[in-house]
Amino acid sequence: MWLLSTAQLKLVHFDRVDQVPGGYAILSHVWQYPEQSFQDVQELHSAGAPYDDARVSPKIRGGVNAAKTHGIDWLWIDASCIDKTSSAELSEAINSMFSWYAEAQICYAYLQDVPDSCTLDSPGSAFRTSRWFTRGWTLQELIAPRYLIFMSSEWTYLGTKASLAPLLSDITGIDMEVLTKRRELQHVSVARRMSWASKRQTTRVEDEAYSLMGLFGITMPTIYGEGREAFRRLQKEIMKRWSDQTLFAWGQVLPPDLPRTSLGRDIGNPIGTLFAPSPHAFVDSADYRSIPPCRIASATNSSIQVPEGDTVCEVMLRIKTCD
Numbered sequence: 640m641w642l643l644s645t646a647q648l649k650l651v652h653f654d655r656v657d658q659v660p661g662g663y664a665i666l667s668h669v670w671q672y673p674e675q676s677f678q679d680v681q682e683l684h685s686a687g688a689p690y691d692d693a694r695v696s697p698k699i700r701g702g703v704n705a706a707k708t709h710g711i712d713w714l715w716i717d718a719s720c721i722d723k724t725s726s727a728e729l730s731e732a733i734n735s736m737f738s739w740y741a742e743a744q745i746c747y748a749y750l751q752d753v754p755d756s757c758t759l760d761s762p763g764s765a766f767r768t769s770r771w772f773t774r775g776w777t778l779q780e781l782i783a784p785r786y787l788i789f790m791s792s793e794w795t796y797l798g799t800k801a802s803l804a805p806l807l808s809d810i811t812g813i814d815m816e817v818l819t820k821r822r823e824l825q826h827v828s829v830a831r832r833m834s835w836a837s838k839r840q841t842t843r844v845e846d847e848a849y850s851l852m853g854l855f856g857i858t859m860p861t862i863y864g865e866g867r868e869a870f871r872r873l874q875k876e877i878m879k880r881w882s883d884q885t886l887f888a889w890g891q892v893l894p895p896d897l898p899r900t901s902l903g904r905d906i907g908n909p910i911g912t913l914f915a916p917s918p919h920a921f922v923d924s925a926d927y928r929s930i931p932p933c934r935i936a937s938a939t940n941s942s943i944q945v946p947e948g949d950t951v952c953e954v955m956l957r958i959k960t961c962d
Contacts, residue, residue, distance in 0.1 A: 640732075640739065641677070641720040642713040645703045648695065649684050650677070650720065651713075662744035663713035664706040667780035667787075668698065669770045670842075671751065674718035675699060698749065701794045705747050715739065717776075730861040737783050737853020746784035748777075755795045760806050766797070772810055775841035775850040781807070782817060782824070783853060811835060812925060824854060828928050829877060830885035833921035847918055848873040856880065867916060874914045888927040889915040 641650045642663055653659050675683075675696045683694060690700050699719060706714045721732045732739075740746055750769045759766040766789075771777050781787065787800035800807065801819055808815045813835050816822035824832065832854050841847050848869035849861055857876045862869065877886055915921060 640715070640735070641722070642715050643680070643699070643703065643720065645706050645712050645714055647684075648680065648688055648690055648692075650680055656739065656742045659713055661710075661712055662742075663715055664702070664709065664711045664745045664747065665715045665740055665743040665784070666698075666702040666705075666717075666747050666749060667740075667771075667777060667784075668716075668718075668749040669751065669774055669777070670718060671698075677719060677722045678724070680719050698751075701749065701790075702747060705788075705790065705794060706745070709745055711744055715743070733849050733861050734852065734858045737779050740780055740783035740853075741785065743784055744786070746780065746787045748780070748787055748789045749794070750789060750797070751792050753791050753797065755791045755793050757791065757797075759797065759803070766806075767810055773839055775836060775839045775846055778811075778836055778839055779850060779853045781811065782813065785820065825856075828885040829855070829881060829883045830888045830921055830924035830927040833889070833915075833918055834923075834925035836918040837920070837922040837924075839918070845869040851918065870917055871914050883929040885924065885927040885929050887913055888924050889920040891923070 640653050640656060640659075642653060642659065643649070644651055656663070675698075680699075683692070688694055690703055699716065702714050702716055706712075717732075717736075722728050748771060750766070750771050752771075753765045753769050757765045761767075781800070784800070789797040789799070789803065791797055797803075804815045804818045807813070807818055814822060814827065817824065817827060833851075836847075836851055836854075841850060843863065844866055845861070845863055847867075851873060852858065855873075855877050857873060857880065859872060859876055865872075874886060877883075
């Protein structure tokens with residue numbers, strides 16, 4: 640993990656987060672191209688540039704100054720602290736990102752499109768409509784941190800995740816108990832977690848999957864260029880880890896009297912497709928809850944035997960494949 644020193648424009652590598660003296664702060668933001676890269680920062684450091692040098696981006700200076708205000712000596716910014724020329728380092732960072740946000744002393748959410756004068760909870764306010772709430776990666780950056788501070792375009796304090804929890808829940812649909820750490824993610828259905836991402840967007844289609852790995856405790860190789868296969872791979876990994884049938888509760892809700900001959904023709908969902916094509920398919924799935932195996936057996940008047948080492952989802956997949 641590379642971190643920016645707040646004392647001088649310098650990147651320092653730490654093998655583990657618990658090796659960082661005094662901990663670190665982390666900056667969540669929406670990318671505004673061009674962002675200063677790992678190589679840009681290295682070049683500025685080699686040139687002896689201080690943080691007040693005009694060549695240093697205002698975003699880096701603002702994040703560093705915020706960390707200094709709270710007495711934190713180290714700052715992580717995704718744009719500048721990941722060497723994206725190394726595919727191995729990029730993959731490690733993506734797989735570790737949720738835990739990095741969770742372990743940070745403070746996370747700053749910099750909302751570049753929200754002015755100081757904004758009345759946060761007004762209908763249609765700049766805060767409610769901020770791009771930060773529409774991006775795929777910022778979903779985990781909202782949920783993971785223990786202490787999250789929202790900052791305006793001028794780096795003015797707007798509030799914390801805890802103090803703004805009711806408003807944040809209204810904007811994002813995420814349960815207040817999850818935002819305030821009173822409910823663990825593992826106690827939220829897969830479909831509901833997916834629904835939180837259903838209206839968000841990513842620049843790269845693969846990031847629809849990669850940005851959700853932390854929400855499900857999943858690690859997997861990142862392969863840019865695989866397209867929507869990334870989201871299919873994510874669902875397979877979720878199926879292996881969680882016995883939660885709501886993974887398959889996506890798409891349009893069918894009326895009970897719909898003829899079987901209409902399936903796949905009128906609703907746009909291919910017959911026999913177990914996995915969703917993207918998180919957008921879960922837009923109406925927030926209220927689905929997993930059914931315990933014993934209740935499934937009781938409802939079907941049968942005995943369901945789950946082989947040792949298998950999840951209920953894996954058994955359902957085999958049944959579906961054999962039909």
